[in-house]
Amino acid sequence: MPTVESLSAIPPGRTVVAKKHPLEQALGVKFKDKELLNVALTHGSYLNENPGADAEDNERLEFLGDAVLGMVIGDEFFNRYPAWTEGHLTQARSLLVRDDTLAIVADRLEMGRHLTMGKGEEAGGGRSRASNRAGAFEALVGALFLDQGFETAQKLVLKVMGHELSTIGSRLAVKNPKSVLQEAMQKGGKSTPTYSIVSVTGKDPNREWTAEVYVDGKVMGRGKGPKKAIAEQAAATEALKSLEQ
Numbered sequence: 001m002p003t004v005e006s007l008s009a010i011p012p013g014r015t016v017v018a019k020k021h022p023l024e025q026a027l028g029v030k031f032k033d034k035e036l037l038n039v040a041l042t043h044g045s046y047l048n049e050n051p052g053a054d055a056e057d058n059e060r061l062e063f064l065g066d067a068v069l070g071m072v073i074g075d076e077f078f079n080r081y082p083a084w085t086e087g088h089l090t091q092a093r094s095l096l097v098r099d100d101t102l103a104i105v106a107d108r109l110e111m112g113r114h115l116t117m118g119k120g121e122e123a124g125g126g127r128s129r130a131s132n133r134a135g136a137f138e139a140l141v142g143a144l145f146l147d148q149g150f151e152t153a154q155k156l157v158l159k160v161m162g163h164e165l166s167t168i169g170s171r172l173a174v175k176n177p178k179s180v181l182q183e184a185m186q187k188g189g190k191s192t193p194t195y196s197i198v199s200v201t202g203k204d205p206n207r208e209w210t211a212e213v214y215v216d217g218k219v220m221g222r223g224k225g226p227k228k229a230i231a232e233q234a235a236a237t238e239a240l241k242s243l244e245q
Helices: 004-009 022-027 034-040 044-049 059-080 086-097 099-108 119-123 130-148 150-160 162-173 177-187 228-244
Strands: 194-201 208-215 218-225
Touching (some): 034 130, 059 086, 059 130, 086 162, 099 130, 099 162, 177 228, 218 228
16 A cells, blocks of 8 residues: 555546545544545546556455444444344344445535546546445545544444434334345346245244245345244345345
């Protein structure tokens, strides 16, 4: 990774964070390593158009930030909602770490306008693309984790996602795992999930149903329950967990 001292070698056109950045002011943090913030704000398209640039894109930081976000949100929900089942916890976390939710958070920080990207990506609406804004926020979390540790990154996430964390209960009230999975598949250009009951054992009131959910002919999850609908919801929850992983 380039050092701050080497930033003068970066070609014109790339946004370089040297002094205090508006994002640092908005977040109330100051990066020790400014280059981590540079990387978090650099979209891969910039390097595609500038292959000789002494720079790194934010994809690795995005990967790391995604893991940190999952840990922070999972820990917060586990402690805040002790009555929630594993299914509720998984569903709630899935709702918060998806691109459209994270893009809204990124918009509050005006991250889109701070991104460094290729001219082609920008001309194609790259600054307004939800995946780019969400990815930049994840990269920012990853960068702060590397710069100042988990506790600081955790405080950042809880601060900027406070609204989403406090209103997730009302969102869960109108959504079930099957709906969340269907939305995720539609967003990813996949086919609508289908369900199949693969076995029914026992007799009422101890009957147990086993369901599988398929997407494009592939088994995405399996679940069990005392009713068909519950088994299908359990299968959808398992599919959502596999998607996160």
